[in-house]
Amino acid sequence: QLQLVESGGGLVQPGGSLRLSCAASGFTFDDYAIAWFRQAPGKEREGVSCISSSGSSTNYADSVKGRFTISRDNAKNTVYLQMNSLKPEDTAAYYCAARPIGLFRLCLLREEYTNWGQGTQVTVSS
Numbered sequence: 001q002l003q004l005v006e007s008g009g010g011l012v013q014p015g016g017s018l019r020l021s022c023a024a025s026g027f028t029f030d031d032y033a034i035a036w037f038r039q040a041p042g043k044e045r046e047g048v049s050c051i052s053s054s055g056s057s058t059n060y061a062d063s064v065k066g067r068f069t070i071s072r073d074n075a076k077n078t079v080y081l082q083m084n085s086l087k088p089e090d091t092a093a094y095y096c097a098a099r100p101i102g103l104f105r106l107c108l109l110r111e112e113y114t115n116w117g118q119g120t121q122v123t124v125s126s
Contacts, residue, residue, distance in 0.1 A: 002024075002025075002098065002115050004022055004023070004097070004115060005023045005025075006021065006094060006117045006120040007020070007021050007120055008021050008120060009120030009121045009122045010123070011123045011125065012086055014086060014125075015085060015086065017083060017084045017085075018083045019080055019081065020081040020122075022079040022096030023076075023077065023078050024077045024078065024079070032053055032098045032099060032100050033052050033053050034050065035047060035048075035049065035051075036049050036079075036095070037094070037110060038093065038122075039092055040091060045095070047061055048061050048064055048081070048108075049064065049070040049108075050104075050107035055074070057104055058070050059105075064083075067085045068082065068083050070082075079096060086124045088124050088125060089124075090122060090124050091122060091125070092122060093121050093122075094119060094120050095116055095117050096117045097110075097117070099115070
């Protein structure tokens, strides 16, 4: 059974950093692209970043480019999201998602994914 478990969320001051982790099990991890999404109260779930199965390709939403970095360790079945220079508008529940195939240029579209984790809350506030 495919399972994704996020961790690393918390409360951080503006300008601070957090590293989220997405631990995967129950499937052949290095056959899957992984993405991070976020959802703030009253807003749509939006794609933040995604990484190809090999880790050779990444993509970012414009709102996080230059501040967030996605990476993966296929030996540990884990994807990371390093978030620096956090802003109050980054406050949201963050989810990781997995898909086995698809056009990489579509990897930030929510509709591309059927496998989701339970989410971890990130709150940026002073």
